[in-house]
Amino acid sequence: MSTAHEIRPGYGPDETGHYGDFGGRFMPEALVAALDELDTAWQKAVLDPVFIADFERLLRDYAGTPSMLYDAERLSERAGARILLKREDLNHTGAHKIRNVLGQALLTKRMGKKRVIAETGAGQHGVASATAAAYLGLDCTVYMGEVDTERQALNVARMQLLGAEVVPVTSGSRTLKDAINEALRDWVASVDHTAYLFGTAAGPHPFPSLVLSFVRGIGDEARRQCLELTGALPEAVAACVGGGSNAIGLFAGFVDDPDVALYGYEPGGDGVDTDRHAATIWAGDVGVLHGARTYVLQDEDGQTLESHSISAGLDYPGVGPQHAHLARTGRASYVPVTDTEAMEAMRLLSRTEGIIPAIESAHAVAGAMNLAKERPGQTILVNLSGRGDKDMATALEWFGLGDAEATDEPTEQEQ
Amino acid sequence: MSVSVAFEKARADDRAALVGYLPAGFPDAEGSIDALQVMVEAGCDVIEVGLPYSDPVMDGPTVQAAVQQALEGGSRTTDVLRTVEAVAATGAPTVVMTAWNPVERYGVERFAAALDDAGGAGLITPDITPDEAGPWLEAADARDLDKIFLVAPSSTPERLAMTVASCRGFVYATAVMGVTGARSSAPTLAGPLVERTRAATDLPIGVGLGISNADQAAEVAAYADAVIVGSAFVRTLLDAGTDRRAGLDALRALTEDLARGVRRA
Numbered sequence: 001m002s003t004a005h006e007i008r009p010g011y012g013p014d015e016t017g018h019y020g021d022f023g024g025r026f027m028p029e030a031l032v033a034a035l036d037e038l039d040t041a042w043q044k045a046v047l048d049p050v051f052i053a054d055f056e057r058l059l060r061d062y063a064g065t066p067s068m069l070y071d072a073e074r075l076s077e078r079a080g081a082r083i084l085l086k087r088e089d090l091n092h093t094g095a096h097k098i099r100n101v102l103g104q105a106l107l108t109k110r111m112g113k114k115r116v117i118a119e120t121g122a123g124q125h126g127v128a129s130a131t132a133a134a135y136l137g138l139d140c141t142v143y144m145g146e147v148d149t150e151r152q153a154l155n156v157a158r159m160q161l162l163g164a165e166v167v168p169v170t171s172g173s174r175t176l177k178d179a180i181n182e183a184l185r186d187w188v189a190s191v192d193h194t195a196y197l198f199g200t201a202a203g204p205h206p207f208p209s210l211v212l213s214f215v216r217g218i219g220d221e222a223r224r225q226c227l228e229l230t231g232a233l234p235e236a237v238a239a240c241v242g243g244g245s246n247a248i249g250l251f252a253g254f255v256d257d258p259d260v261a262l263y264g265y266e267p268g269g270d271g272v273d274t275d276r277h278a279a280t281i282w283a284g285d286v287g288v289l290h291g292a293r294t295y296v297l298q299d300e301d302g303q304t305l306e307s308h309s310i311s312a313g314l315d316y317p318g319v320g321p322q323h324a325h326l327a328r329t330g331r332a333s334y335v336p337v338t339d340t341e342a343m344e345a346m347r348l349l350s351r352t353e354g355i356i357p358a359i360e361s362a363h364a365v366a367g368a369m370n371l372a373k374e375r376p377g378q379t380i381l382v383n384l385s386g387r388g389d390k391d392m393a394t395a396l397e398w399f400g401l402g403d404a405e406a407t408d409e410p411t412e413q414e415q
Numbered sequence: 416m417s418v419s420v421a422f423e424k425a426r427a428d429d430r431a432a433l434v435g436y437l438p439a440g441f442p443d444a445e446g447s448i449d450a451l452q453v454m455v456e457a458g459c460d461v462i463e464v465g466l467p468y469s470d471p472v473m474d475g476p477t478v479q480a481a482v483q484q485a486l487e488g489g490s491r492t493t494d495v496l497r498t499v500e501a502v503a504a505t506g507a508p509t510v511v512m513t514a515w516n517p518v519e520r521y522g523v524e525r526f527a528a529a530l531d532d533a534g535g536a537g538l539i540t541p542d543i544t545p546d547e548a549g550p551w552l553e554a555a556d557a558r559d560l561d562k563i564f565l566v567a568p569s570s571t572p573e574r575l576a577m578t579v580a581s582c583r584g585f586v587y588a589t590a591v592m593g594v595t596g597a598r599s600s601a602p603t604l605a606g607p608l609v610e611r612t613r614a615a616t617d618l619p620i621g622v623g624l625g626i627s628n629a630d631q632a633a634e635v636a637a638y639a640d641a642v643i644v645g646s647a648f649v650r651t652l653l654d655a656g657t658d659r660r661a662g663l664d665a666l667r668a669l670t671e672d673l674a675r676g677v678r679r680a
Contacts, residue, residue: 016546028473029544030567030592034572152426171479177470184472191569288516288543289470301492302520303469307470 004054017205017292019413020328024319025204027290029303031184034191039174039206039397041111046213055214063091063098065217069225069381074352079099081372082379084234086222088246088386089357095386096218096246097128101197103214105132108195115139115194119183121148121176121242122313122360123155124386125199132197140164143182145175148312155390173306176316180290200243202320204291212248212322218383219253226381235378236371240363241334242314244280244323246385251332261333264323265367267309268336278307279336280319281327289318294325310339310394311359313386314366341366343398346388358386359394417561418508418536421460422619422640431636431677433458434621435670436512436645438465438496441481442489442652446659450652450666457667458674460501461641462502466495467515473541475596477550477646480653495532498577502646503534510584511541511563518551525556537561537584542573542595543666544580552581563587566612568604581617585641586612596646598625609638633677642677 013019025035045051055273059065070085088096108116116138126142133140138205139320142159146168149156170180174355180203187196201211219237226234237254239247241264254260269277277283280295285294289304297305307317320359326332336344342359345366350356357365361384368382396402425432435454439449451462465478467485468479474482503509511530518538520527530538537560538551545552545564549551555562563585569592579586590605591598603624612620622635623643627650632642651669655662 026543026547028542029565029578030589032544033569033571132502135617172469181470181472185594188473191592213577288519298516300520302517303486316574
């Protein structure tokens with residue numbers, strides 16, 4: 001059973017939201033009062049046993065956490081290291097995102113606001129927001145890049161069925177970053193009655209800390225479960241990093257264990273030697289995007305570059321400031337994984353363990369398979385942050401599936 | 416040259432100043448200079464040159480479209496500075512309105528120096544508050560550049576006092592809670608905000624967001640020191656499309672109309 005202590009910021013910033021050189025609050029003055037209001041409400045809520053009890057009850061009875069830690073023996077054989085999977089894909093709505101959204105939606109109710117807005121990339125945060133809004137009786141509008149509404153049509157339908165309004169965003173690159181811009185534009189005009197459920201541990205203070213406090217259960221649970229299962233801590237933990245909420249949730253449980261290596265796998269797209277990737281920490285420079293100083297994919301004038309990843313949920317040219325700080329201080333390592341590596345890992349996990357991961361999470365699996373070569377026989381704990389149902393259209397196209405006549409020949413590695 | 420020159424002149428005429436905005440590079444590099452010069456000739460007292468940015472959070476669809484056109488046309492930070500130089504040469508105080516990241520990327524001190532060299536008066540920084548603007552405050556103070564931050568209807572008294580204390584030139588009061596773009600009625604939140612701001616500073620106060628015609632300008636001019644117009648100017652050029660002559664004519668007519676508005680109050 002978790003305690004109040006566990007949803008407080010575990011890896012806290014200074015009082016104005018800076019993690020070392022990163023983070024802060026680079027926002028229009030019009031939104032500052034709302035961010036302060038949110039900060040105050042959150043600080044009070046996490047000290048209130050009633051709020052904590054509500055949140056923990058929802059996590060347990062509604063979201064289905066703690067998610068299990070699964071000893072992936074068949075995958076481990078293939079890897080040459082012991083791979084443990086934190087099964088966030090089994091949570092209600094199919095990803096870790098439900099943790100963050102339940103926390104923020106409960107906070108919204110507590111603040112007396114009646115409407116929530118959210119941005120979404122792959123649609124997982126949008127679905128989670130629509131779900132929490134339906135359950136708690138809030139109006140919900142989700143902004144989604146037009147490109148993403150096409151590649152994640154199933155999630156658009158899910159949000160609509162849950163009663164949310166989905167607004168396709170047609171400005172800029174028509175992906176996640178533009179959805180955030182549009183949500184901020186809505187918020188600046190609606191802030192008196194609307195809460196912005198930010199979908200990742202990025203953005204202006206207090207969002208990175210607040211989101212961390214709601215998702216850190218991933219890492220706290222995983223640490224306890226790993227000790228129970230193996231009698232020891234893992235040598236390394238691994239997660240995919242887009243904005244970085246699932247990774248920071250996992251890392252929070254282990255950041256104070258100096259012997260546990262932290263690995264974040266960034267979307268390498270077509271390769272970091274091309275201009276089609278979203279490996280922000282690997283290839284970006286320090287800048288300010290969406291309210292925080294962090295690593296940004298940008299040109300020499302500070303214009304944001306269009307990112308690319310086969311995974312809509314990782315297709316973002318910025319990253320949360322906590323990750324920027326962990327990278328700068330060397331506490332965590334960030335390594336790119338290409339589209340091809342991620343898709344191969346998706347197929348590998350499907351065929352060895354009967355688990356179809358989200359393409360986002362497949363980046364972490366691919367990274368762990370590579371890492372296993374450097375760490376033979378060690379224990380690597382991987383956050384399987386979401387399930388792959390939403391990615392079937394992409395998989396169908398990538399692997400040439402769907403035609404029952406043709407069989408997809410297994411590769412040599414899989415035979 | 417600080418914008419305060421223009422404000423003093425307007426005050427001497429017992430009227431509000433007219434501040435006009437267009438993004439650099441819109442409709443193209445030369446076109447934006449032509450357009451801004453027309454706005455000066457037709458009655459704008461201060462010019463805001465927008466630095467086109469890929470992620471303009473505070474802008475509505477009209478300005479977004481113009482900014483996108485400028486970026487697609489290859490507008491760069493150096494083009495913005497060149498535009499400032501051409502417009503400042505008319506004698507109208509010229510400020511740059513910009514998102515923060517391009518300034519940081521250029522180098523805050525280097526940007527301040529280049530702006531100063533171009534004859535620019537200072538910066539309007541809509542997506543950053545003085546809390547995070549330390550390096551800019553320093554660079555601006557070293558060169559006596561105007562530092563124009565925004566106050567909003569949602570600003571608390573404490574934040575309002577902090578913000579105006581960091582401003583030089585004028586204070587930008589956002590008339591509505593929302594993004595840029597023309598609105599049908601004159602802003603109702605602006606009056607109380609100007610009153611609160613006035614109590615906190617002796618600096619002139621400009622009101623922007625949503626003002627598009629002479630009647631609205633006159634209404635705002637009754638209590639503010641400047642009327643700031645952006646989207647409505649952008650709209651005239653967007654509507655004229657490739658007919659540059661027609662665009663400039665419409666721009667001139669709108670400027671003259673607004674200039675009459677600020678004198679009517």
